[in-house]
Amino acid sequence: MSGINITELDKVYDSGTEKVVAVEDLSIEINHGEFLVLVGPSGCGKSTTLRCLAGLEDVTTGSIQFGDEDVTDHRASERDVAMVFQNYALYPHMTVRSNIGFGLKLSTKLTGDEIEQQVEDVAEMLGISELLNEKPKALSGGQQQRVALGRAIVREPSVFLMDEPLSNLDAKLRSDMRTELQELQADLDVTTVYVTHDQTEAMAMGDRIAVMDGGVLQQVGPPEEVYRSPVNQFVADFIGSPSINLLSADVEGETLRGPGGFTYEIDDTEPVAGHDRVRVGIRPEDITVVDSGQNTADVTVVEPMGNENFLYMEMDGHELTARVDPAIRPAEETQVSFDFREAALYLFDAKTGDALKTKTDTVDPAVVGTTED
Amino acid sequence: MREQRRKDAVWRFLTYAFVITMVVVMMVPLYWMLVAATLPQEQFLQFPPRLLPGTAFLDNFAALQERLDFVRTIRNSVLIAVVYTLLSLVLCSMAGFAFAKYEFKFKEPIFYAILATLVLPIQLLVIPLFLLMAQLDWTNTFRAIILPWAANPIGIFLMRQNMKSIPDALLESARMDGATEFQIFYRIALPTMRSSLAALAIILFLFQWDLFLYPLVILETADMYTIPVGLAQLTGFQRIYYDQIMVAATLAIVPMVVLFLVLQKQFVSGILAGSLKE
Numbered sequence: 001m002s003g004i005n006i007t008e009l010d011k012v013y014d015s016g017t018e019k020v021v022a023v024e025d026l027s028i029e030i031n032h033g034e035f036l037v038l039v040g041p042s043g044c045g046k047s048t049t050l051r052c053l054a055g056l057e058d059v060t061t062g063s064i065q066f067g068d069e070d071v072t073d074h075r076a077s078e079r080d081v082a083m084v085f086q087n088y089a090l091y092p093h094m095t096v097r098s099n100i101g102f103g104l105k106l107s108t109k110l111t112g113d114e115i116e117q118q119v120e121d122v123a124e125m126l127g128i129s130e131l132l133n134e135k136p137k138a139l140s141g142g143q144q145q146r147v148a149l150g151r152a153i154v155r156e157p158s159v160f161l162m163d164e165p166l167s168n169l170d171a172k173l174r175s176d177m178r179t180e181l182q183e184l185q186a187d188l189d190v191t192t193v194y195v196t197h198d199q200t201e202a203m204a205m206g207d208r209i210a211v212m213d214g215g216v217l218q219q220v221g222p223p224e225e226v227y228r229s230p231v232n233q234f235v236a237d238f239i240g241s242p243s244i245n246l247l248s249a250d251v252e253g254e255t256l257r258g259p260g261g262f263t264y265e266i267d268d269t270e271p272v273a274g275h276d277r278v279r280v281g282i283r284p285e286d287i288t289v290v291d292s293g294q295n296t297a298d299v300t301v302v303e304p305m306g307n308e309n310f311l312y313m314e315m316d317g318h319e320l321t322a323r324v325d326p327a328i329r330p331a332e333e334t335q336v337s338f339d340f341r342e343a344a345l346y347l348f349d350a351k352t353g354d355a356l357k358t359k360t361d362t363v364d365p366a367v368v369g370t371t372e373d
Numbered sequence: 374m375r376e377q378r379r380k381d382a383v384w385r386f387l388t389y390a391f392v393i394t395m396v397v398v399m400m401v402p403l404y405w406m407l408v409a410a411t412l413p414q415e416q417f418l419q420f421p422p423r424l425l426p427g428t429a430f431l432d433n434f435a436a437l438q439e440r441l442d443f444v445r446t447i448r449n450s451v452l453i454a455v456v457y458t459l460l461s462l463v464l465c466s467m468a469g470f471a472f473a474k475y476e477f478k479f480k481e482p483i484f485y486a487i488l489a490t491l492v493l494p495i496q497l498l499v500i501p502l503f504l505l506m507a508q509l510d511w512t513n514t515f516r517a518i519i520l521p522w523a524a525n526p527i528g529i530f531l532m533r534q535n536m537k538s539i540p541d542a543l544l545e546s547a548r549m550d551g552a553t554e555f556q557i558f559y560r561i562a563l564p565t566m567r568s569s570l571a572a573l574a575i576i577l578f579l580f581q582w583d584l585f586l587y588p589l590v591i592l593e594t595a596d597m598y599t600i601p602v603g604l605a606q607l608t609g610f611q612r613i614y615y616d617q618i619m620v621a622a623t624l625a626i627v628p629m630v631v632l633f634l635v636l637q638k639q640f641v642s643g644i645l646a647g648s649l650k651e
Contacts, residue, residue, distance in 0.1 A: 056545050077551040089542035093564040107551030151550075 002067040002080075002158035002191055004030040004053065009062035011048050011215075022048040024215045026062070033189045035182070036220075037206035039196055041238070045215040046195045047163055053193060054161050055079050066159060077107060082152035083161040087168065088144045090136040090151075096123070097132040100150045107155070122154045142173045149181075153188065160185070160192040166201065178204055199239050203227065211235050233353035236281050236346055242310060242321045244281045248350060251275055260316025262295055264345075271347050271357035278356065281346030284310070287322035289330070293337040299330050311336075409619040417615055430620065437607075437617040443624070445596065446603040449515075450582060451628060453599060457519045457581040458574055464524050465573060466566065469532025470558050474544060484533070487526050495587060503590050513593040522581065528573050535569040536562060571639030578632055582625075600625045 011023040023045040030036045038046040051057040053064060055076035063072045071079050082103075090099050101119045104110055110118070123129045126146045136144055145165065152160060165181075166174045182205055185192050196202055202209045203223040210220040211234075219231045223239075230236035236244050249258035251272045256264045258280060272278055289311070297313035297320050309329055311322040313336070322338065330336050343361035348354065409417050412427040437443045471477075472484050502521055503512070511517040539562055547557045563570070585601035592598055598606070604621050607614045633640065 054545075054549060056548070076545075076549045081549065083546070083549050085542040085546060087540060087542055089540065089546040091543065091547070091561060091565075093567075102547070102552075103550035106556065151546075155550075 003032040003034070004028075004159060004191055004193070005063075005065040006030075006049075006053075007063045007065070009049070009052060009064065010060045011045070011052055011057060012060045021215050023052070026212075026217050028210055028217065028220055030191060030193065032067075032191055035185050035192045035194065035205060035207045037194045037196060037202040037209045038212060039199055039202035039206075039209055039238075040212035040218075042197060043214075044212040046197075046212050048215075049212070050083075050161050050163055050193060050195045053159070054081055054083050079159070080157050081159040081161055082155050082157040083163065084148050084152050084165040086164040088136075088148040088165075090144060090147055092136055095133050095135055096128065096139070096147050096150075099136065099147055100154050103151060103155045118154055119150075122150045125153070126150050141169055142177070145169060145177060149184070153184075157190065160190050162192065162194045164196050165194075167196070167198070174201075181205070200241055203239065209239075211238060213238075229355070229358040230346070231355055233279055233281070233348040233355070236348070236355070236358075240283060242284050242323065244283050244346065245287070245320045246279055246281050246348075247315075247318050248277060249280045250277055256280060258315075259318050260297070262315060264295070266342055266345070268342070268357075275349065275356070277350040279348040279350055279353070281348060282320075282340050283344065283346075283359075284321045284323040286340045286344035287320070287324070287338050288340065289322065289324055289328050290337050290339045293339045295339065296335050296337050298335050299332055302329055302332060304329065313338075406619050406622055409615060410623045412616065414614070414616045417619075429616070433616045433620045434624075436614075437620050440614070440617065441595070441598075441603050441606060441621075443603065443621060446598050446600055446621075447624065447628075449597060450599040450625075453515050453518055454578050454581040454628075456515075457523065458577045460519065461523050461525050461528055461577045462570060462574060465528030465577075466532045466536075466563060466570065467558065468524065468529045469534075469536050470562055472529070472533040473536035474539070474541070474562075484529075487524075487529055491526050495584075499587050499590055502587065506591060512591055513597055514591075515597070517591050518584070518588050518599070519581075521587075522584075525577060525580070528577060531573055531576075532566070532569065535566055539565055568639040571636040575633060575636055575640055579629065582629060 006026055006028045009023055009026040010021070013020040013022055026045075026049060028036070038049060040046050048057060052059050055071070055074060055078070059072060063070055065071065066079065066081075091102065094102065097116075097119055100122060101115045104115045104118060108115075119132070120129065123132055126149060128143060128146050128150065131139060131143060131147070136147065139147065145168075148165065162181075166177055169177060178201065194205060206223055208220055208222050209226055211218045211226060213234050219226055219235050221229075226235060227239050230239065233246065237246060247258045247262065249256040249262065249264075254265055254267070254269055256262075256266065256272075256278070258264075264280070266272070295315075297315040299311055299313050301312040303310040303312070304326065307326060309324050309326050311324055311328075311330070313320040313322065320338075341361060344359055345357065346355065346359065347357040349356055408424065408426050410433060411430040412423060413429045413432070416423055416427060416429075434443075468487075472480065498521075506512050506517045509517075543561060543565075544557050547561045552560065583601065584599070585605070588599050589602050589605060592602055595603075595606070600621065604618060604625075607618045607621070
């Protein structure tokens, strides 16, 4: 059974005239059966990492182990991995049946009947039995997605790799497939590496998520940990929707002074000791609208979501987003006072972006516990 | 509004008039060939010319067959064109696939060198090729007609352009499924290129079918002649056998017409393939 061990992986594209570092010094240990999500903005190196795992790209330096076996120099077909591509990559001239059975036909010694049986089993599991004789062109996006999954599952690989497999589906189907994929992965108990740029997807699906930026791994951890205790401003900003509110503030003793008359008294000055200036972060859900307080902002847009309202506010040109109870619905163009608890406050080094303080408020420990097992 | 409609009508009339004129200009020689093939030589040369077909087609054909063994000539041409087309399809699609989907040293220079051979006219190549074939002792053989043109630069170019439109993910997916590089080419790339291959088949077949000067130089005995070379034998110093030439020319276009009708649909979409992003 196969976990994955990536050690000091570097991937440099050298076109002769210029060198592009796609992945730099990446080390991650992925446990057997774990669902790890690689997440980050475009060009952060997540897809390159996945392709290195798949054997579709050579690594420049470093090593990749599946279980106890070093597969760094193995070809894709020798790695016992299956990959689901963003555009599904179904063979257009083959029926669904041949698409799913193609890998078995090439890489195993099974007889035609045995392959047929396995293809039908997988098709039934995915609910596409009646589509087996169709060509991919005749299928909807969701059905194509299932065929692509079927093609990966049927080979019973030791590792699943998925490259943004849900990004071509519409929103409703995407969230359905999200759940289905998780259930499937748990049933099959196969180590899975999943790449996405969608942090919501990452949070929802991953046992752990690995945030990358500029080819460098920023943080790996269970979703809540990454959300609550980001190692730097980039991770805090990238994870969470709507994004965290960030503003620069001067440190004057126990007081933080920001733009638009923003002031906040902190009890614990230890995190800001030695800093004149910090970046202050507040999650939208931690902002509460109060009757009166020292901080005010102008409401520009209110988005009612039904179960909650998003308030978009402006404070001397700085945008703030608050996520509040649906009962709170101030008129646009009015001024409101807001507050937040110090325990919910994030502080980052103004120069390096490293975290000085993260959330210290409590959440239900049971929730965190389930992801750390 | 009415003004616009009248303009449209005039424009449409002019368009049709132009297209019809062009069709007539192109069809008249073809029609004349068909008519001439059915007339005895004397009627063909009379003035004013006869415009309706006669009944001498079979007589003309019999005379042609006697002079040239035209059935064998057609068989030679078909054999050469078919073997050439199949061989060249394999070479061009493999080369096109390599240029489109693999990275290797000097890829661009090699590709442009292949394209550059397009500027060399056949007339220029005939003598050197003849000398080469003579040294190999290949004169008066079919392989000397087929092999020098097998790697067709237009074919390589066409296949490269169209193979580029195959998504990389498709090939990578096959690679992960355990396919070898040749299996990827043969089982994934080629089947998705069916229409381009059909288009290329017609182009290659036509090229070899029409080839004249080179086979004229290489082929020495009448039993090896292709249709264009055979046709040339009908033009003597004393007499030109117009009736027989016209019969031969009429029969020579039949295989082309059949091939085109069979592959027509793929041909049109193949020519367009890769030019539009789907």
